[in-house]
Amino acid sequence: MKVKINRQIITAVLFSAFIFTGLFATCCKALNDSERFADLYSAYLGEGKTFPSKAKAAVLTAYESLHNINDIIAFKENYINLFGLVQRVNGVRCVFEEDPELKVVKLDNGALTYVTQKENDLPEKAANVAEFKNSLAEKGIPLMYVQCPFKVQKNNPGLPCGVSDYSNENADNFIAELKKRGVDSLDLRDLFPGEQAGKNPAFFKTDHHWLPQTALLAAGELGKKLNTAYGFNMDLNLLEAEKFKTETHEDIFLGSIGRRVGRYYAGTDDFPLILPEYDTHFSCEFIKKDTPAIKRTGSFEEVWIFREHLKKDYFNVNSYAVYAGGGGSLIHCRSHKIPGKKILMLRDSFGDTLGLFLSLAAGGEITMIDLRYHTGSVKEYIEEFKPDLVLIAYCPTAFKQQYFFTFR
Amino acid sequence: MLFSSTEFLFFFLPGVIFCYYVLCRKSRLMQNILLLISSLLFYAWGEPKFAAVMVLSILLNWFFGLMAERFRTKKGVLRFWLVAATVFNLGLLFIFKYLMFTLNNVNAVFGLNINVPVINLPIGISFFTFQAFSYVLDISRGVCEAQKNPLYAGLYVSFFPQLIAGPIVRYETIARDIKHRKENLEDFSLGVSRFIVGFLKKVLLANNMAVIAKAAFDSTEPISTGMAWLGLIAYTFQIYYDFSGYSDMAIGMGKMFGFHFLENFDYPYVSKSVSEFWRRWHISLGTWLRDYVYFPMGGSRVKTKSRLVFNLFVVWLLTGLWHGANWTFTVWGLMYFVLITFEKLTGFEQKGKKLEPLKHIYTMAFVMAGWVIFRARDLSAAGEYFLALSGLAGSSFLDGEFFLHFKQNLIFLLACALFSAPIISFLKKRFTPRYKTADVLVAAGFIFFLAVAVSYLIKGTYNPFIYFNF
Numbered sequence: 001m002k003v004k005i006n007r008q009i010i011t012a013v014l015f016s017a018f019i020f021t022g023l024f025a026t027c028c029k030a031l032n033d034s035e036r037f038a039d040l041y042s043a044y045l046g047e048g049k050t051f052p053s054k055a056k057a058a059v060l061t062a063y064e065s066l067h068n069i070n071d072i073i074a075f076k077e078n079y080i081n082l083f084g085l086v087q088r089v090n091g092v093r094c095v096f097e098e099d100p101e102l103k104v105v106k107l108d109n110g111a112l113t114y115v116t117q118k119e120n121d122l123p124e125k126a127a128n129v130a131e132f133k134n135s136l137a138e139k140g141i142p143l144m145y146v147q148c149p150f151k152v153q154k155n156n157p158g159l160p161c162g163v164s165d166y167s168n169e170n171a172d173n174f175i176a177e178l179k180k181r182g183v184d185s186l187d188l189r190d191l192f193p194g195e196q197a198g199k200n201p202a203f204f205k206t207d208h209h210w211l212p213q214t215a216l217l218a219a220g221e222l223g224k225k226l227n228t229a230y231g232f233n234m235d236l237n238l239l240e241a242e243k244f245k246t247e248t249h250e251d252i253f254l255g256s257i258g259r260r261v262g263r264y265y266a267g268t269d270d271f272p273l274i275l276p277e278y279d280t281h282f283s284c285e286f287i288k289k290d291t292p293a294i295k296r297t298g299s300f301e302e303v304w305i306f307r308e309h310l311k312k313d314y315f316n317v318n319s320y321a322v323y324a325g326g327g328g329s330l331i332h333c334r335s336h337k338i339p340g341k342k343i344l345m346l347r348d349s350f351g352d353t354l355g356l357f358l359s360l361a362a363g364g365e366i367t368m369i370d371l372r373y374h375t376g377s378v379k380e381y382i383e384e385f386k387p388d389l390v391l392i393a394y395c396p397t398a399f400k401q402q403y404f405f406t407f408r
Numbered sequence: 409m410l411f412s413s414t415e416f417l418f419f420f421l422p423g424v425i426f427c428y429y430v431l432c433r434k435s436r437l438m439q440n441i442l443l444l445i446s447s448l449l450f451y452a453w454g455e456p457k458f459a460a461v462m463v464l465s466i467l468l469n470w471f472f473g474l475m476a477e478r479f480r481t482k483k484g485v486l487r488f489w490l491v492a493a494t495v496f497n498l499g500l501l502f503i504f505k506y507l508m509f510t511l512n513n514v515n516a517v518f519g520l521n522i523n524v525p526v527i528n529l530p531i532g533i534s535f536f537t538f539q540a541f542s543y544v545l546d547i548s549r550g551v552c553e554a555q556k557n558p559l560y561a562g563l564y565v566s567f568f569p570q571l572i573a574g575p576i577v578r579y580e581t582i583a584r585d586i587k588h589r590k591e592n593l594e595d596f597s598l599g600v601s602r603f604i605v606g607f608l609k610k611v612l613l614a615n616n617m618a619v620i621a622k623a624a625f626d627s628t629e630p631i632s633t634g635m636a637w638l639g640l641i642a643y644t645f646q647i648y649y650d651f652s653g654y655s656d657m658a659i660g661m662g663k664m665f666g667f668h669f670l671e672n673f674d675y676p677y678v679s680k681s682v683s684e685f686w687r688r689w690h691i692s693l694g695t696w697l698r699d700y701v702y703f704p705m706g707g708s709r710v711k712t713k714s715r716l717v718f719n720l721f722v723v724w725l726l727t728g729l730w731h732g733a734n735w736t737f738t739v740w741g742l743m744y745f746v747l748i749t750f751e752k753l754t755g756f757e758q759k760g761k762k763l764e765p766l767k768h769i770y771t772m773a774f775v776m777a778g779w780v781i782f783r784a785r786d787l788s789a790a791g792e793y794f795l796a797l798s799g800l801a802g803s804s805f806l807d808g809e810f811f812l813h814f815k816q817n818l819i820f821l822l823a824c825a826l827f828s829a830p831i832i833s834f835l836k837k838r839f840t841p842r843y844k845t846a847d848v849l850v851a852a853g854f855i856f857f858l859a860v861a862v863s864y865l866i867k868g869t870y871n872p873f874i875y876f877n878f
Binding site for chain 1 (some may be wrong): 414415417418421422423425426593594596597598600601603604619723778807808809810811812813815816819844846847848850851852854857859860862864865866867868869870871877
């Protein structure tokens with residue numbers, strides 16, 4: 001029988017090729033990533049050694065893997081880029097997601113951001129900080145809250161019509177609540193005028209984090225405050241921009257927000273690697289959950305910079321992690337060049353860069369703890385470390401997480 | 409498992425197609441067993457324990473079917489088995505779907521404190537129960553023969569394309585197809601195109617409209633009048649493209665495996681009366697209630713108008729309740745009872761041929777008003793939404809949220825409006841491509857839009873399943 005080729009038959013052939021290629025390529029990708037399945041299988045198997053328990057573990061592994069197929073699906077990055085391209089062509093400035101907290105918004109200057117909701121439990125969170133401060137005061141340790149900035153600026157938000165962001169309102173309210181309770185704070189948000197005008201950008205375009213030079217500026221401002229209010233004696237010249245050299249790695253970085261919408265929606269970022277031009281000598285220990293601790297000794301670059309993250313692999317490499325290796329639950333660093341006090345900084349990912357630049361001038365010892373990942377007790381660590389000052393440095397998105405404000 | 413998911417598109421569907429056409433191609437029995445097992449797996453994917461409920465329903469209705477056929481001529485015994493089938497099917501539906509609703513209302517009305525058990529609704533229970541029940545009823549009436557093989561009866565009830573969102577397929581429609589279907593390239597190809605159309609309707613149109621509807625209907629803040637209207641228009645499109653998209657995918661997949669289901673939607677939004685709307689909307693439910701409830705009660709061939717009104721009341725009350733155990737669905741069903749009774753008693757459809765645009769506006773006004781009640785969380789929320797629509801809620805006329813959603817979705821809104829009329833069949837009649845290149849381009853366009861739709865799924869955009877209540 002002669003088959004008359006028509007539109008439907010061509011469509012059916014292309015469709016079959018489409019779904020079978022998807023199936024085949026995803027299976028191949030999964031086979032290459034077999035460690036993931038082995039881990040999952042081991043987790044389900046536990047101590048079980050019998051055939052039924054192995055079979056059950058295998059079924060559950062297959063079930064969970066298929067349920068989360070979007071994580072491993074072949075051509076995922078191409079699909080996300082296609083999605084972003086469609087949004088761009090369609091003039092979309094607010095990309096809604098299943099999870100409303102993750103909607104991606106394009107600001108007037110073309111940069112991407114998340115927006116935050118109004119938080120109603122800020123007085124309770126401020127009370128936790130105040131209580132923590134009081135417990136430290138008994139030991140003679142002062143505490144200061146450092147408000148890191150957010151991409152949506154207070155006076156010039158640059159949001160599309162119809163999109164609201166409460167990050168600055170939350171930050172204002174939180175600082176006011178702290179003030180009421182006698183907790184000192186430093187608000188870094190007003191340091192960066194001109195962001196929305198496109199001059200001197202303070203943040204990556206495709207990532208929610210600040211640029212290294214912004215963190216450097218913030219470290220200088222923080223240093224000033226520590227010198228004047230907390231008896232530090234830092235040489236702030238060490239944090240002047242002209243004391244640093246910049247390596248610009250062009251078109252290398254697609255930030256965490258950019259990865260949600262693809263590179264055709266917002267473009268990509270250059271990564272400016274800022275390094276001090278003077279001699280430094282540190283010893284640092286980086287502790288990450290479920291991985292062995294990393295110990296490094298050497299110059300600022302040898303200790304703080306993880307160059308493996310300077311790779312053009314938009315969807316799989318986070319270049320922000322060049323600094324401090326992307327953080328972790330605890331980083332402890334000692335400066336061998338400059339004697340100084342001991343600082344404990346409870347921080348989110350903004351604090352990684354803030355803390356490492358601060359360490360250049362502050363000297364002494366600095367420990368940075370991320371309460372998201374830290375499983376030990378902060379209070380016990382303080383007993384052991386005996387810091388001269390405790391800093392809490394968060395960007396406004398931290399307000400939605402209780403664990404950032406629980407000081408066990 | 410949802411059709412609009414990557415695990416379905418890239419694993420389940422190609423897996424079943426491969427096994428069906430390659431591994432089992434020489435044996436109809438093996439193909440049917442494969443389809444049955446796949447269907448049970450498909451159903452069990454989200455909530456495995458409910459597969460047992462469906463299997464129980466299949467086995468008992470298969471047995472009732474055998475009994476109905478055996479005692480077809482013995483009225484007394486037949487009646488016994490029909491009562492048993494009715495008690496089982498409606499009982500199953502009542503326990504899973506209406507028991508909580510009933511007890512909550514009994515507690516509220518009589519001030520009692522009866523413990524209300526939390527019962528999760530097995531997905532698609534209304535669809536498969538109606539389908540299984542109609543099988544028994546059709547056998548008792550001699551419309552079709554009982555299926556001797558429980559696997560085939562199981563395949564009829566659980567066949568995955570129509571399992572969770574319809575259409576409600578009658579046994580007589582596919583009885584022949586189960587054993588004697590003839591798959592061919594033409595059907596397979598038409599099925600693929602139909603599946604893609606349904607997929608695009610669901611993912612690109614319905615899901616984008618769902619974002620607007622959610623912003624309007626689920627807002628915790630007062631919404632502007634403009635946003636209320638935009639939300640309502642979006643929901644009107646969402647429910648149509650979601651439901652008809654699922655039906656298209658079901659009909660398309662049926663064709664891919666050699667089954668021929670009847671149409672379930674026929675451009676309902678071009679209707680010029682509410683009665684016409686219901687002849688075009690969810691046709692399989694309308695005809696089910698007509699054939700198994702309305703006609704047995706006498707339909708419109710009754711002696712008195714009051715009896716006709718009563719028959720209509722029962723049918724539309726059931727239509728409302730079928731959609732969910734909530735007063736919103738009940739009121740929604742009864743609204744249609746009032747409108748259809750009015751149209752029947754006044755001969756509305758036959759009158760005013762020159763006033764068709766006005767009749768269309770009248771129809772859509774009530775259909776959309778109905779969607780407000782249907783979509784609202786409860787009746788008071790529906791009342792608040794009507795206030796927002798009327799501009800009496802005290803909020804602004806237009807706001808930023810309206811402009812954001814309107815601007816971002818303008819293309820989708822236009823596409824929704826355009827494709828809700830039979831524009832494609834109109835164009836097809838006038839512009840048949842003469843060249844193969846055009847065919848290739850159209851086919852490539854289909855696949856391109858399919859890839860775009862897949863990108864939405866992989867991205868994790870809002871992808872609601874609106875049949876959880878059904």
